[in-house]
Amino acid sequence: MDKIKIIGGNPLFGKVYISGAKNTALPIICAGLLTDEPVTIQNIPFLSDIKSLNALLLQLGTQIEEKTEERNGHLTQTITYHTPEPTSLIAPYDYVRKMRASYYVLGPLLAKYGHVELSLPGGCAIGARPMDIHLTSLEQMGAHIEIKNGYVVADTAGRLKGAHITFHSASVGATCNILMAATLAEGTTVIENAAKEPEIADLIDILNKMGANIEGANTSTLTVHGVDKLHGVTHEIINDRIEAGSYAVAAAITKGRLELINVRAEHLQSPIDILRKTGVTVEPTDNGIIVDAQNATLVGQDIYTDYYPGFPTDLQAQFMALMCIANGAAMVTESIWENRFMHVPELMRMGANINVHGHASAIVRGVDKLSAAPVMSTDLRASFALILAGLVAEGETIVNRVYHLDRGYECLEEKFKAVGANIERIKEPD
Numbered sequence: 001m002d003k004i005k006i007i008g009g010n011p012l013f014g015k016v017y018i019s020g021a022k023n024t025a026l027p028i029i030c031a032g033l034l035t036d037e038p039v040t041i042q043n044i045p046f047l048s049d050i051k052s053l054n055a056l057l058l059q060l061g062t063q064i065e066e067k068t069e070e071r072n073g074h075l076t077q078t079i080t081y082h083t084p085e086p087t088s089l090i091a092p093y094d095y096v097r098k099m100r101a102s103y104y105v106l107g108p109l110l111a112k113y114g115h116v117e118l119s120l121p122g123g124c125a126i127g128a129r130p131m132d133i134h135l136t137s138l139e140q141m142g143a144h145i146e147i148k149n150g151y152v153v154a155d156t157a158g159r160l161k162g163a164h165i166t167f168h169s170a171s172v173g174a175t176c177n178i179l180m181a182a183t184l185a186e187g188t189t190v191i192e193n194a195a196k197e198p199e200i201a202d203l204i205d206i207l208n209k210m211g212a213n214i215e216g217a218n219t220s221t222l223t224v225h226g227v228d229k230l231h232g233v234t235h236e237i238i239n240d241r242i243e244a245g246s247y248a249v250a251a252a253i254t255k256g257r258l259e260l261i262n263v264r265a266e267h268l269q270s271p272i273d274i275l276r277k278t279g280v281t282v283e284p285t286d287n288g289i290i291v292d293a294q295n296a297t298l299v300g301q302d303i304y305t306d307y308y309p310g311f312p313t314d315l316q317a318q319f320m321a322l323m324c325i326a327n328g329a330a331m332v333t334e335s336i337w338e339n340r341f342m343h344v345p346e347l348m349r350m351g352a353n354i355n356v357h358g359h360a361s362a363i364v365r366g367v368d369k370l371s372a373a374p375v376m377s378t379d380l381r382a383s384f385a386l387i388l389a390g391l392v393a394e395g396e397t398i399v400n401r402v403y404h405l406d407r408g409y410e411c412l413e414e415k416f417k418a419v420g421a422n423i424e425r426i427k428e429p430d
């Protein structure tokens with residue numbers, strides 16, 4: 001397993017091109033299963049999660065054609081997915097285990113082909129990650145669902161039926177799955193308490209371009225009038241607001257100045273508000289933001305993670321790293337996942353002063369400096385938080401288990417090196 005070595009102390013200056021959004025690409029790629037025509041997706045990031053999903057789709061019989069092209073100032077992937085007729089309707093354990101978002105094949109395969117077998121993904125490091133909303137909603141739409149040998153086996157006689165569904169939590173994954181399923185259902189489906197994350201609006205955009213009839217994008221009530229058939233399209237996915245927020249913290253924590261290109265500031269309103277309150281200047285540009293902390297005196301701010309447009313859980317660890325070296329105290333509360341403080345013990349090994357209360361809250365008392373250490377984490381965002389801590393720590397930090405970062409941060413060392421970080425990957429034989 002590769003490692004990342006960082007020697008802290010360099011403020012970061014320059015430009016970072018933000019990549020296509022991982023969490024948008026994953027459901028949108030699966031939306032291609034709703035049609036037997038080719039669907040071309042532009043701006044797909046080079047990430048191991050995308051490779052894992054592609055491997056599953058190949059196994060289902062999807063034909064995949066990949067092209068690298070320059071878009072929006074940097075290299076991106078354009079991939080055409082074509083599933084004229086699936087060769088399998090089974091998403092096996094080995095694929096789903098590697099990448100839980102494989103569960104996005106559930107809604108599309110059931111709606112289009114009337115049957116699907118999906119290995120249950122189970123929990124992961126950040127929490128139990130149940131699928132009850134996905135499954136009960138599909139049952140409300142007439143699906144017959146059984147759990148057999150660790151698999152969800154779902155069938156529908158004829159088309160799924162439109163239904164009025166109220167989610168008990170505004171789940172991103174369930175909103176995507178049920179939206180996709182509802183596009184080909186008979187009649188109208190209404191989803192109440194749907195997720196409002198920008199990823200959902202982008203999914204609605206491509207589905208409508210494919211011929212679906214969905215109303216209510218960016219609101220918590222989505223209405224889907226089912227249609228008989230969807231067709232192929234070309235669609236460019238939005239850029240990654242979480243990657244952008246992560247690099248914004250890199251500028252702040254190193255007291256540098258970064259221009260983040262390909263960012264929509266409105267997708268980051270809550271993190272930008274916190275950065276400003278912390279003392280960092282954030283200015284919008286035509287196609288991004290400039291984050292400037294050169295003259296900032298950082299002051300700790302409380303953070304409460306919540307559903308969009310609240311503060312994203314996927315930036316909690318990175319902002320906690322920032323609060324570790326800000327003046328004063330910051331209360332960080334995680335309301336989405338029950339176990340998302342794995343970075344805390346590692347940050348403390350680097351000299352941070354953090355007191356965790358139960359599973360949900362942590363008080364961070366700012367310290368003058370962090371010191372380097374070998375660290376590791378069990379989650380993608382926590383790993384980035386450790387990189388951030390390494391960028392300001394005195395000495396040489398080694399971040400282990402880099403495969404987490406490769407799942408969600410494209411060209412991480414290259415992007416950091418280009419703005420002055422002293423960072424390198426240490427290749428280890430498998």
Ligand code: EPZ
Nearest residue numbers: 023101129130131132133134169171172173174313314336
């Ligand atoms: C998505 O996960 C993201 N993953 C996560 O990002 C992100 O943390 C999360 O949304 C919240 O924003 C992808 O998009 C691939 P949820 P998802 O269903 O869809 C509860 C990252 O770092 N819930 O919105 O799996 C659940 O327990 C990852 O990139 C149920 O109770 O999350 C949680 O408390 C990590 N029953 C809450 O809803 C269900 O059936 C939100 O989960 C489903 C969810």
